[in-house]
Amino acid sequence: MDTIASLFSFITTPVSWVIVQFHKVYGALFGDDSGWAWGLSIVSLVVLIRICLIPLFVKQIKSTRNMQVLQPKMKAIQERYKNDKQRQSEEMMKLYKETGTNPLSSCLPILAQSPFFFALYHVLSSIASGKKIGAINQDLLDSARQAHIFGAPLAAKFTDSVEKVTSLDASLTDVRIVTAIMIVLMSASQFFTQRQLMTKNVDLTVKTPYMQQQKMLMYIFPVIFAVMGINFPVGVLVYWLTTNVWTMGQQMYVINQNPTPGSKAQDAYLQRVLKSVTAHGQVRGRTRRNTVKAIVAKGPDRNDIERKFITGLGKLGLAAQDDGTVQKSETAAADAEGSQAHKRQQPKRQTKAKRQTAGAAGAKDAESSDAGSKTSLEKQDAPQDDQPKSAGKPASGSSRQAKSGQRKGPQRPKHPSKK
Structure with missing residues (x-):
């Protein structure tokens, strides 16, 4: 923890100073030692950070749109090298490089928030340990240690011992109930955010590495938050739950106003x-x-x-x-x-049962037609003695039975030499 604190010490003081300024405003409304004053200060910190990250979010949207424009080319590469995964990956990376597209751009907002997250974590850990940090002096430290949200101190964690929770004037049961509910809400909001992106705002006709990345994040992030959440102080859970809700609302707005083509x-x-x-x-x-x-x-x-x-x-x-x-x-x-x-x-596609019925009916009709044809031929082949023959004209049956190459009508007798 000391190593992480030293890495993010350059931002610990600004984060603590912003929290103190918001606490002055909310403390005048709810009281300096109120959990609402400190909790709303953390929420306001999240809103301020996310407003500052809006340009980065716009860049993320543009990069996502570039990925969508490249989808036809990516599909062509997949079809061309479907049996050579290595060559397919090389051609994909070449396409990204030529167009200046980064498929990992969706992770940029999370990476940008990481310094603020660790700085806030270190501030709350120092409050739990009774140590002054940044802009938080001794009076503010005592006030923050007395602040509770639904009976859980801001600096308490799910894994804290009974003695530590008792020293913060709280019950271990209250702490675990509040932290468990917040962890579930935090993981559920993260899962819903990724799920609505995959089900509503993705062109499912083309499989891209971007889709695979989003599908992976949809299942991995909630698990990570659930596992790590038991080691987060209540104040950090408030921070992360607020940023998840902000992301979910921001994404819903983008999906409604600027959806992905083909989705x-x-x-x-x-x-x-x-x-x-x-x-x-x-x-x-x-x-x-x-x-x-x-x-x-x-x-x-x-x-x-x-x-x-x-x-x-x-x-x-x-x-x-x-x-x-x-x-x-x-x-x-x-x-x-x-x-x-x-x-x-365009004819409608028939069901299998209708096609089978139609086939059986067709077979019956064919059999009836064959039987009729056979009967007709038999009648034609039968001798017709009762019908008088016209003088000078051949019988109709003879004309039908004339072989190809022979002229119709009366035939000249052959020359005796050709018999």
């Missing part, structure tokens, strides 16, 4: 845009206009969801323009009706 979130988003256009006759909002503009610019490279959106506009008699707006167009309506009619002309 379920994009389908839901474009349906909302189409519904708004139906109600108002125009694309409302700069963000939505930019989305429509990007779809128009793709041209034939649009995915199925985007083509369905353009077709939906055509049914309304509207055509998307290069600037993201829509205008009345009879051509777009005709194209939409033509594509819909073409789609209706």
Whole structure:
């Protein structure tokens, strides 16, 4: 711990100073020794840090979008080198290098928070040990040691002994109940954040290392937090739970407003845009206009969801323009009706039972047809003595039975020399 503290000593003092400033504000409302004053100070620290990390988050989103643009090329590489995994990885890395894309960019916000996390951990550990640190003097140290959140001191941990918890004027049962609930909430929020990313905001038609990375994080991070959480003080659990909730809300906003192309979130988003256009006759909002503009610019490279959106506009008699707006167009309506009619002309796929029934009926019809043909041939082959033959004309049966190469009608007698 001393080694970690020395590594992050450059940020311990600023973190403790920020907590003290927030404590002055909340202490005036809830009391200096109140757990709410110290707990809300930690929450405010998280909000401040995450606001400062917004530019990094924007960079993360841009890098993620670059990964999505590269997905067709990545799919081509996978198909080309599907039997050579090493060559496939080399070509993927070459593509990342050429386009300046980093598949590990999703980890940047977590890495950027690490110094603040360890600094706060060291501050709370010092409070539990009764040591002054950074901007926290003796009076603030005594106040922080008396602060409880739902009966659990800020500096208490799940693994603390009865003697240590008693010295902080608390019950070991209360500490373990509060920490267990916070650990479960922290792990659940992390899992839900990754799960909604995988199920709603990923193009599942293309498998990429980015998807594999997100799937791995979805299961690994909650386990890590659950295992490490028992060694975190209550104040650190408050910090990490708050940052998980912030990340979850931030991601929900991005999924709703800027979804990944080809994902379920994009389908839901474009349906909302189409519904708004139906109600108002125009694309409302700069963000939505930019989305429509990007779809128009793709041209034939649009995915199925985007083509369905353009077709939906055509049914309304509207055509998307290069600037993201829509205008009345009879051509777009005709194209939409033509594509819909073409789609209706395609036969529906029958079930296996119907196909078997149809096959049996066809076989019966074929047998009946064969039997009828056979009967007809027998009738034709039968002698027709009761029918008078026309003079100078051959019988119809004889004409049918004429071999290929012979002329129809009466035949000239052969020359005696050719018999």
